[in-house]
Each structure stands twice: as structure tokens, then as C-alpha cells.
Amino acid sequence: MSGPITLRTQKALVTRYKNSLATAIVQGASVLANEESPKMLAIEATALRETAALVEKALENFTKTADGMEEITEEQDKQIQAYVEEVQAVVANAETLLIRIGAKRTGLQEATPMDEGRRPTVTKKTIVELPEIPIPTFDGKITDSENFWALFDASVHSQDLTGLQKFNYLLKALKGSAREAIKRYPITEANYAAAVELLHSKFGDKDKLIRSLQTRKETASARNSQLTEQRRLLDYLFALVTQLEQNGIVLNGSFVAQKILAKFQPDLQRRLLKQRVVQGNSEELWAVKQLLTDLDTLIKTEEQVSEMLPENEAFRGGTKGRPPPRRYETTSGQRSQMRQNLCIYCSDTEHNSLRCPKVDSARNRREFLKEHKLCINCGKPNHISRECLRSGCTLCDGDKHHFSLCPKRLPTALSSAGPTKSAYTKSSRTTQQPKRADAKQPTSSAKTGAHCINSENK
Structure with missing residues (x-):
């Protein structure tokens, strides 16, 4: 059984190697920026890789010792976890620098003429550096799982990296419940595959994903009747329906289409239904994807019209909130x-x-x-x-x-x-309402009647 003394000794060793690695990272970054010799870059990469390996080995021994301690407080556990994450961040920086050094070495080697007949135009093309593809993040939301793995696979998982390098990138990409789930695995090359399998089984449940997407589809709504909100709702539903169809759920038929159409403003509903009646489309074959496409066309038209009209003539989202029509219209000047x-x-x-x-x-x-x-x-x-x-x-x-x-x-x-006393204050809001134009005012005769009654009672 390991004790606190062993743990402190191993932590000191990890710290020493970590500091050496941090120094190597600074030196490697300088070499990367200034060195044009593939050979010198290879030497620097070797030194950086070997130093990182020392840190990883020492950290692995440290975590094993910490896991083997029987009596450890919650505060000590938090401190150990924070220290491990700090060291892992330095190792991840080293791995990133190694990838950049390797990319530059490859570019320089390809740029070196192999024979006299090599064209300079080819050399120019090979030294072009493409922008780095950002690594996505994942916090455990099941609806984001498919997108995360598609991007992570292209950026990291399918690349020619060691399992330890991939594990470090995976740790940097995870947050929340997803990161908590893989804390059970020490950071080793062999554990990368196990961590990936756990994440797929925990957050890649297809049935659970479909239920979540269906629930979000049913509860989706616009915050108000503005055209921008109609557009936001449409884009949101488009994403949900597309993801459902990719998982084998095809949404067809009048019942489902009508439920989705009812989420939009009445004016848009009427225009789309009128369009279907004119075209003679079948209710049985009404596909939700086609419904959303038709709505997109209508909303896009309204957006273009709104850009051309004055602000006060823009889309108002139906008749809600408008005053009822009057029998006798006044002139525009009077209004x-x-x-x-x-x-x-x-x-x-x-x-x-x-x-x-x-x-x-x-x-x-x-x-x-x-x-x-x-x-x-x-x-x-x-x-x-x-x-x-x-x-x-x-x-x-x-x-x-x-x-x-x-x-x-x-x-x-x-x-x-002129000086007046406000009739709308915090103390009077609950009892005093502002006077409306249609409120009946007491007449002079009513005041006189009240005066007579008071006189008789005296």
C-alpha cells in the first residue's frame, strides 16, 4: 500500500519533468518560428517528444499511487485532480507543438528540389499552410453527439497520432458530464479506445436521441410574431427534422405537417395552404421537409420585401394586435x-x-x-x-x-x-389606474345631487 510520502516523492518528480517540458516548449516554439532546416526541426522534435514521454510516465505512476491510497479527503482528491489537469495541459501543448513542427518539416522537405527539372510553381503550392481545423467541444448533450464525433474523427481520431496524443486531444474537447464520465480511466495510450467506447455507449444511444429530437420538435415555438422569430423557428425545425430523417424517422402526412405549420403565424399558414390548394397537392403525401421548404420560400420573400419597404410597413406577423376595422374611416391627416x-x-x-x-x-x-x-x-x-x-x-x-x-x-x-402631482406612483399603482378616454366623468348635476344629500343629512 502506498502512502503520502511516496505520493509526495512522485509529485516532485512529475513537477521537475513538467518544468523541463515547459522549457522545451518555449525553445521548440522559437525553433519553429526561425529554423528552416528539416534536420534541426527533427532534432528539436525528438527532444520534445522524449521529454513529454518522461512527464507522461511519471504522471502515470503518480495517478496509480493516488488511486491506491485508502484514506484520502475530498479536498485532497480535488487538489490531486487539479494538479493532474495542470500537467496534462502542458503535455497537450507539447503534442500540439510537435504536430506543427512535423507539418513544417514535411513542407520544407517537399519544397526541396529533387532534380533540376522540378518546377518552381509546384514548390509554391507545397509550402502553403492551411488554417488549423478547430477541435470541437462536447458537453454530453445527446443531440450534439453525432456532430461532435464526425468533426473529432476528421480532426483527431483518423489522424496519424499515438493513442496518448489522441487521448489528450479528447480530454481538451470534453466538458461537463462527458468529461466526468471518462475520469475513471488513467491517461494512457491503452485507455484511449476504452474511453471512446464508453462515450459512444453513454451518449450515443440512438433511441434516446430520437426521443429527445421528437420532444424538441413538439415544444418548439416562436417567441413573438416578428419575421426574425419566424425565421429562427424555421431554421431550428429544419435542423431537427434533418437529424430525425438521418436516423430513419421520416415525417410525412397531413397530421404531422399541420401540427408543425400551426407553430407559425396565421398569415404564413393561410398563404401556404392557399398555395397547396391551387397546386392540388395531396394531403396524404404532405412531407414535412417539403412543408419547411415551402415556408422557407415564403419567409425569404417577406425578408426581401421588408428590406425594400419602410420600417413601419414591414411584416407584422398576421392580424394579432391590430385594431378592428372602423365603419367610418377618417382621412390620413386626421388619423x-x-x-x-x-x-x-x-x-x-x-x-x-x-x-x-x-x-x-x-x-x-x-x-x-x-x-x-x-x-x-x-x-x-x-x-x-x-x-x-x-x-x-x-x-x-x-x-x-x-x-x-x-x-x-x-x-x-x-x-x-405646469406643476402637477403624478397619478402613477408605486404606492398608487394598485389602486389608481390612469384615466382612459372612454371613462365616464361625473357631471355637474351629479355633484349637485351629492351636495343636496349631504345638506339633508346635516
Whole structure:
């Protein structure tokens, strides 16, 4: 049985080798940047590889000793794990540098003319350095498993590397539950294959993946009716349906297609259904992939139209939130004047929102807009300022706030309106509501009647 003294001795040895490797990495990076001789690069790579092997062997002995200790506290276990990860990071840096040195050696060797007839154009092509392919990361989400292994296989697993090198790259790529799963294996060349097999069995369950994709498809929805949200929802569903089909789940038929279509705005639904009726398409053969393709065409058209129209004429996502049609229309000039004079805080037509005496501070006005779910930028419902298509304040360099909240307009407007007491404060919000235009006001006769009753009671 190993004890603390043995562990400390082995840790000291690992630390010494690790420091030597760190020095070798710095020297190797300098050689890589300045050396053009394949022979010198090979010498540096050999020294770096042998130093890294010493670190790995010492670290393997250290981890075996730590695993063999019977009495170890949770804090000590955390410290050992942190130390092991620190050493592994240095080894991984060395492995990366070795790959870069090897690539440069190969390029220089191929660039050396083999005979006098070699064309210089070939030499130029062989020394071109392609950008490094980034190694993907994986945190254990089963829906990301297929994409991760496809990229990791191309970048690392199928490359001409040792099992230990691949294990180091795998450790750097894993996070969360995926990294926790392979902690049971010491970092050795032989354990790489076992770690890969464990990850495939734990996070590559096809049935579980299909259930997860189906659930995400059923619960997918748009946050609001804006065109950008319709596009986001469509792209999300496209990815889910494609992944389901790659796993053998084909989504066809009217029932499934109608459920997915219902997730979009009514205006898009009507246009797509009308298109199908005109074309005489069969309900039984309605494929979800074709449905999404048709929706993509409609949304793409709306996006192009929105770019050409003024902001206030952009796609509004159906009729939700629009006022009902009026029997007697006013002229456009009258409507514009009414909108300008109608106060959004109390619906009074005698003053506009900037001069409202009932909600008279910027703070209370912001609270009013938030409580009534109105946009801070334009004062209209069904969206927030981040999604608002109207331009920002002209006096504040385009800042997104309503003109009645503008700090450059507000003091002047309120001083000209005269001193008033706000009717919308925190203490009165629950009992006092702002006066609406259609609220009935007490008449003079009602006041007189109340006065008479009070006189009789005296």
C-alpha cells in the first residue's frame, strides 16, 4: 500500500519533468518560428517528444499511487485532480507543438528540389499552410453527439497520432458530464479506445436521441410574431427534422405537417395552404421537409420585401394586435393628428404623451410601459424595444426610447405644462389606474345631487 510520502516523492518528480517540458516548449516554439532546416526541426522534435514521454510516465505512476491510497479527503482528491489537469495541459501543448513542427518539416522537405527539372510553381503550392481545423467541444448533450464525433474523427481520431496524443486531444474537447464520465480511466495510450467506447455507449444511444429530437420538435415555438422569430423557428425545425430523417424517422402526412405549420403565424399558414390548394397537392403525401421548404420560400420573400419597404410597413406577423376595422374611416391627416395628440398614459386628447401631467416622470412612465407590456421605443404592444423596427430618438443619437422618455425633451415639456402631482406612483399603482378616454366623468348635476344629500343629512 502506498502512502503520502511516496505520493509526495512522485509529485516532485512529475513537477521537475513538467518544468523541463515547459522549457522545451518555449525553445521548440522559437525553433519553429526561425529554423528552416528539416534536420534541426527533427532534432528539436525528438527532444520534445522524449521529454513529454518522461512527464507522461511519471504522471502515470503518480495517478496509480493516488488511486491506491485508502484514506484520502475530498479536498485532497480535488487538489490531486487539479494538479493532474495542470500537467496534462502542458503535455497537450507539447503534442500540439510537435504536430506543427512535423507539418513544417514535411513542407520544407517537399519544397526541396529533387532534380533540376522540378518546377518552381509546384514548390509554391507545397509550402502553403492551411488554417488549423478547430477541435470541437462536447458537453454530453445527446443531440450534439453525432456532430461532435464526425468533426473529432476528421480532426483527431483518423489522424496519424499515438493513442496518448489522441487521448489528450479528447480530454481538451470534453466538458461537463462527458468529461466526468471518462475520469475513471488513467491517461494512457491503452485507455484511449476504452474511453471512446464508453462515450459512444453513454451518449450515443440512438433511441434516446430520437426521443429527445421528437420532444424538441413538439415544444418548439416562436417567441413573438416578428419575421426574425419566424425565421429562427424555421431554421431550428429544419435542423431537427434533418437529424430525425438521418436516423430513419421520416415525417410525412397531413397530421404531422399541420401540427408543425400551426407553430407559425396565421398569415404564413393561410398563404401556404392557399398555395397547396391551387397546386392540388395531396394531403396524404404532405412531407414535412417539403412543408419547411415551402415556408422557407415564403419567409425569404417577406425578408426581401421588408428590406425594400419602410420600417413601419414591414411584416407584422398576421392580424394579432391590430385594431378592428372602423365603419367610418377618417382621412390620413386626421388619423395622424389623433395619434400625435392621444396620450398613451391616460388616453387624453388634450395633450400628447410627452406633456402628460398624470404620469409625469421618466421613471414612472417606464414602469407604466413595462406593466402594460408596451414597447419602450414606440409605445406599441406585442414586441419589445430590442425587436422594434422604428428608429430610435433623433435627439439622443438613435437611443431606443419613446419621445416621452427623452431626457432632452422631458424637463422642458413638464415645466411648460405646469406643476402637477403624478397619478402613477408605486404606492398608487394598485389602486389608481390612469384615466382612459372612454371613462365616464361625473357631471355637474351629479355633484349637485351629492351636495343636496349631504345638506339633508346635516
